[in-house]
Amino acid sequence: MTSSQESILSTYETDDSPTSKLIRKSREAPFVPAGLAGLTAIVAYGLYKLKHRGDTKMSVHLIHMRVGAQGFVVGALTCGVLYSMYKEYWGKPKE
Incomplete structure (x- = not known):
């Protein structure tokens, strides 16, 4: 193995x-962390609104x-x- 492969494997x-x-x-x-944070925030908000959903059915609330x-x-x-496409194709300096 080359040294770069060994360093990658060691990390x-x-x-x-x-x-x-x-x-x-x-x-x-x-x-990815932004998606996870948004997912957590939406689920927390949905659970909070679950108490005050009025006469809306539980299944409709969960679907929303x-x-x-x-x-x-x-x-x-x-x-x-x-x-990632921007970084790959347009963000590279031209050689």
Whole structure:
């Protein structure tokens, strides 16, 4: 193995804790933590509104909450893909 492959493998072998994996992934894809934070916020808001939903059926409330959370996560993923495409194709300095 080359030295660069050994250094990459050593970093993956030494970083076994979940927090270090989350930090590494958030550096690679910065919109993943934003998607998780948005998902958590929407679920928390939905649970808060569950108490004051009035005469709305429980299933309708849960469907609305699911659609909102999924929409936020898909939006965050789309922004992440667009960001990576920008970095890959347009953000590179011309040689």
